[in-house]
Amino acid sequence: MSQNITAFVKKTIMACEKLLQAPIKGILLDISGVLKDGSQSIPGSVEAVKSLQSAKIPFRLVTNETSRPIKTILSTLKTLGFEVTEKDLICPVPAVIKILKKDNLRPFLMIHPEVIPDFGDIDTSNPNCVVMGDAAECFHYKFLNECFRKLMGMKNPILFSLGQGKYFRDDDGLALDVGPFCKAIEYATGVKAIVVGKPSPQYFLDAVSELKLQPNEVVMIGDDVVSDVGGAQNCGLRGVLVRTGKYMRETDEPHKSVVPDGIVDNLQEAVNLILKRNS
Amino acid sequence: MSQNITAFVKKTIMACEKLLQAPIKGILLDISGVLKDGSQSIPGSVEAVKSLQSAKIPFRLVTNETSRPIKTILSTLKTLGFEVTEKDLICPVPAVIKILKKDNLRPFLMIHPEVIPDFGDIDTSNPNCVVMGDAAECFHYKFLNECFRKLMGMKNPILFSLGQGKYFRDDDGLALDVGPFCKAIEYATGVKAIVVGKPSPQYFLDAVSELKLQPNEVVMIGDDVVSDVGGAQNCGLRGVLVRTGKYMRETDEPHKSVVPDGIVDNLQEAVNLILKRNS
Numbered sequence: 001m002s003q004n005i006t007a008f009v010k011k012t013i014m015a016c017e018k019l020l021q022a023p024i025k026g027i028l029l030d031i032s033g034v035l036k037d038g039s040q041s042i043p044g045s046v047e048a049v050k051s052l053q054s055a056k057i058p059f060r061l062v063t064n065e066t067s068r069p070i071k072t073i074l075s076t077l078k079t080l081g082f083e084v085t086e087k088d089l090i091c092p093v094p095a096v097i098k099i100l101k102k103d104n105l106r107p108f109l110m111i112h113p114e115v116i117p118d119f120g121d122i123d124t125s126n127p128n129c130v131v132m133g134d135a136a137e138c139f140h141y142k143f144l145n146e147c148f149r150k151l152m153g154m155k156n157p158i159l160f161s162l163g164q165g166k167y168f169r170d171d172d173g174l175a176l177d178v179g180p181f182c183k184a185i186e187y188a189t190g191v192k193a194i195v196v197g198k199p200s201p202q203y204f205l206d207a208v209s210e211l212k213l214q215p216n217e218v219v220m221i222g223d224d225v226v227s228d229v230g231g232a233q234n235c236g237l238r239g240v241l242v243r244t245g246k247y248m249r250e251t252d253e254p255h256k257s258v259v260p261d262g263i264v265d266n267l268q269e270a271v272n273l274i275l276k277r278n279s
Numbered sequence: 280m281s282q283n284i285t286a287f288v289k290k291t292i293m294a295c296e297k298l299l300q301a302p303i304k305g306i307l308l309d310i311s312g313v314l315k316d317g318s319q320s321i322p323g324s325v326e327a328v329k330s331l332q333s334a335k336i337p338f339r340l341v342t343n344e345t346s347r348p349i350k351t352i353l354s355t356l357k358t359l360g361f362e363v364t365e366k367d368l369i370c371p372v373p374a375v376i377k378i379l380k381k382d383n384l385r386p387f388l389m390i391h392p393e394v395i396p397d398f399g400d401i402d403t404s405n406p407n408c409v410v411m412g413d414a415a416e417c418f419h420y421k422f423l424n425e426c427f428r429k430l431m432g433m434k435n436p437i438l439f440s441l442g443q444g445k446y447f448r449d450d451d452g453l454a455l456d457v458g459p460f461c462k463a464i465e466y467a468t469g470v471k472a473i474v475v476g477k478p479s480p481q482y483f484l485d486a487v488s489e490l491k492l493q494p495n496e497v498v499m500i501g502d503d504v505v506s507d508v509g510g511a512q513n514c515g516l517r518g519v520l521v522r523t524g525k526y527m528r529e530t531d532e533p534h535k536s537v538v539p540d541g542i543v544d545n546l547q548e549a550v551n552l553i554l555k556r557n558s
Contacts (some may be wrong), residue, residue: 123465140419145455148446152453166467167427174431176424187462188445236541 023273025217027052028090028207028232029058029071030198033223034267035061035244036080036131038171042244044268045170051271053083055278058211062204062220064163064197064227066133066178069130070094090207092162092197093118096131099196105158107131110147112138129158132185132193134165134178144184151189159185163197165227169246198224199231208237218262221270223247230258238262240270304496304551306331306338307486307511309367309477310352312524313546314340314500315359317450321523323547325360330550332362334557337490341369341483341499343442343476343506345412345457346391349373367423369486371441372397375410378475384437386410388504389426391417408437411464411472413444413457423463430468442476444506448525458471462529477503478510487516500549502526509537517541 035045052059053208061084065073070091077084093115100107108127109116112135130147151157165177182193184195197203208218215236222228223245231241238261239245264270283473297550306312310351314324331338344352349370356363372394379386379401387406388395391414398431409426430436461472476482487497501507504522511518520526523546543549 135420137420139423141414141416141455144418144459148455148459149452173428176420176427176463176467180423180427180467183466184455184459184463188459 018042022238023217024219024238024278025057026208026211026213026219027274028062028204028218028220028237029059029267030220030222030224030228030245031061031063031077032065032168033247034080034221034242035077037158037245039076040171041080041082042266044266048271049082049084051275054061055275057274057278058213060207060210061088062198062207064092064134064165064177066092066162066197067136067253069115069118070127072114090135090202090203090210095203095206096160096162096196097122099160100129100131104130107160108147108150109133110135110143112136128156129160130185131160131162132178132182133162135181136175139176139181144181148185148188149175151185151191157189157191159189159191159193161195161197162195163227164193164195164199165224167246169242174246198222198227199234201231201235204232204235204237213235213271219274225255225258225260228261230255233258233261242266242270283410299478301517302496303498303517303557305490305492305498306309306336306553307341307483307497307499307516308338308546309499309503309507309524310340310342310356311344311447312526313500313521314356314361316524317452318355320361321361321545323545325502325549327550328361330438334554335491336553336557338367339369339486340367341477341486343371343413343444343456344408345371345394345441345476346399346415351393356468359389368540369482369489371412371482374482374485375439375441375475376401378439379410380543381406386427386439387426388412388469389414389533392414407433407435408439409464410439410441411457411461412441414460417453418455418460423460427464427467430464430470436468436470438468438470438472440472440474440476443472443474444503446525453525477501477506478513480510483511483514483516498553499547500546504534504537504539508539509534512537512540519543521545521549 036042074086077174106123106127108130110130110132127150130151161182164179166179167174167177186193208215214223219238219240220228220232221240223242229239229241240262242264244266315321353365385402385406387409389409389411392412406429409430440461443458445458446453446456465472487494498519499507499511500519502521504520508518508520517540519541522544
């Protein structure tokens, strides 16, 4: 084991102690890579969520997923055995709609066509901003160029990016997320995107506020060391990394700036540790 | 006129004097935005090239265009009235082929299908690098994801980007160039691209060397303040900006760090100035 990995493990053990010393009153869970991988549930995750529900520990599923409508995300989770409802979900689309309405913005939607109905009656005529989500297979040259031209034609261009994820693990391998396409448009236009979703502090704090708790009482569990763990830590939550989803190899170089408050094999291990501590 | 524009104009006048004081023995010309806009020649540019040829001032057409085969670039120029041959062209594809052969690299070609024959007998089996050009309408999710997965699967990933242009002016408006897609892949993979093409110093210096001149004897004329003008200046050439092509409005904010050695309305004005000086 190389020296920096040894140092990282030591730091993490110290951090795990910290994680377990302070009370944990609520939990935020990522969906992709924590509850499920592609279309499969991750072993033990259905039981882990059931354990949280039995122990009456409040939680929210905090996702950046925007390639499918909210009702599809929910029905997929139910099919996999998760007994969750819409109120358990925190998704970027309702969050950006709140901002659009507050600021009287009319978006050009660079969004997967199936997700457009989630925007309801939002006025998209004569757009004065762009909202970019994970359009997945609909990210093609013509659509990106249209988005680019819209922004270049705006007097005060505003770009919202629903998350900044680099990639996620899909059924057939790693898959590009919205982040790379947002970086493409940022570079071409010189416009810096406003991120709605993880790792935006407001997104985590809104979730904590729904639990009626303080940030230091809440733990975020995710498979993305920057977006989930670092993002949560930046606003006072604790962040736990799971070795499932996009987490690839234990020998991966430890992240330069983010040190998780704990690293666990999977969600079930995290929940068992938390329940044990709370008892 | 705002203060910073006034300062910029003053600096440019001083620079124009500098441009005309030192001898000019050779010229590098951008194609898109200088000789032609989309499928149309820019008024006066055919005559300007003829004047250079009559005056026996050596020149090269230094382009980053990689969305069409070299023979198509050449035949388009001929159709528009430019009497140029393949030896007048400096294109990124032959430049990257030289590097691939020297370093025994086998590329995954993220290239417009029509341009693949320009790579000749290059071995593309079991790739150990990626070469990314302006794939234009072929930039779609599946192709970008394939390129991303190839890089993520390499032990020592190498990414070549044929230019880093943000956009160019096409017949129906501004069009995204290769740069934004390169930034997308850089962000997703964490691999920094090696640029082959403008503004890479080696690319300009190879062109100067073909003219058998020294950098300070050569002027680059282009419509991209960063890639053409700044790139040329970075390796000792002079750089002149034309107000055609992607140059949009005189009131555009002057560039923060690049001050052209001259700004002219079009290629014809630049060539007239240079010929007048040389006589």
